Amino acid sequence: MARPEFPAVMNPFTLHREAFASLGSRDTARAEAGFNAAMQAFARWLEDPASLRVLEVRARMIPGQAARARGLAESLIDVLPEWLRDFHFEAFYQALTTYDVPVARMHWGLLDSASRLDRFRLAFDLATMRQQVCHRQQLTSDIEATSARPRRDLLRRGERVLRVDPANAPVLTIIAQAYGALLNEAFDAASRWQRRRNIGGQAPRSPAAARRSRSAVLQAPGAARRLRRHLLRPGAADTLGRDVFLDAHEKLFRYYLSTSQIDDARRILRRVRRLSPADDGTDGPGSGGGADVRQWRRILRRAARRR
């Protein structure tokens, strides 16, 4: 039996094959370009009615499957987007867990750009994939219940995800809350130590609680720096949502005040005023409605006078 040949058309599998070869030789830039071209070719190919006919002809070659050839071709067309997504997602995740950031970024970028193609919009749901990353990396929002060491690990894992996908809203939210909680603890611990020094001797705290406070104080400068960097990222307000965004600014503001970094606190206040001018004095902190900028300003003035 003569084997049917494939028609000489723009072939997504050939492009895909070349992209794999580039990835194998660690040429990430070339692999990325190849995968992108292949993805677009796949999207076009899957929408082309001629593809079904090609597949049907080819499926007839499988011994015993001639009668089901059309069904097989349709099944392949249905499942192909999921295979592509699954491959890039798993490759991204594997690279993420092995600290191979360039490769992880490449695969995530491909998932991101494929999600904007009409043919792949349904299969490449970025929100679901981001949730899956959170789940696999055990990034949970139960920050308050997390003790010092697991929280440090959680922050490390979260930072790694954000290096690859800075727009991952669930991870960014968890990270902002974790840094905020850490700054709050550092602030509380510093106040407690100050009070203890002033009144002389309080009931000793449990060793675990003391360890946690000490760890929070030691980590606070780094946490403030990182939190600020995340908040300054373009689009951070949209990614985080207004409440989380303002709450994180408030924690940062209080931290800068408690450590007498008045200029930094002033910058945070200015930024909050710029971001929510309508809230100037209308809402209280923690009310869920926004920042009480007037109150923040009063606190800042007092702190500046004390200095």
Add this chain to the structure above:
Amino acid sequence: VSTENPFRYMWDAGADPYRAHPFALLGVLPDATQATVEQFATAREQLLQAGEQPLAGLTLQRGDCLRAAQALQDPVLRLAFDLMAHWHDAALDT
């Protein structure tokens, strides 16, 4: 449809799925019957058990060839592997 993903085939073993697809692993043609596929798989598996590697540049483990024969049992998966293995033979016009 099989849960196996052809693009991840042998991927965890560090192999390129466009090179290490079941047709290459077993050395069978696209129109081979399942009996032929299994016969080739058994022969290659015996080579592996004797400590030989049937393919240059690729280290196979015991069971890889039987797994390849199994993958070709699923017609949709087999169709995908066929495209991955053989379509590049055609010239590109555009």
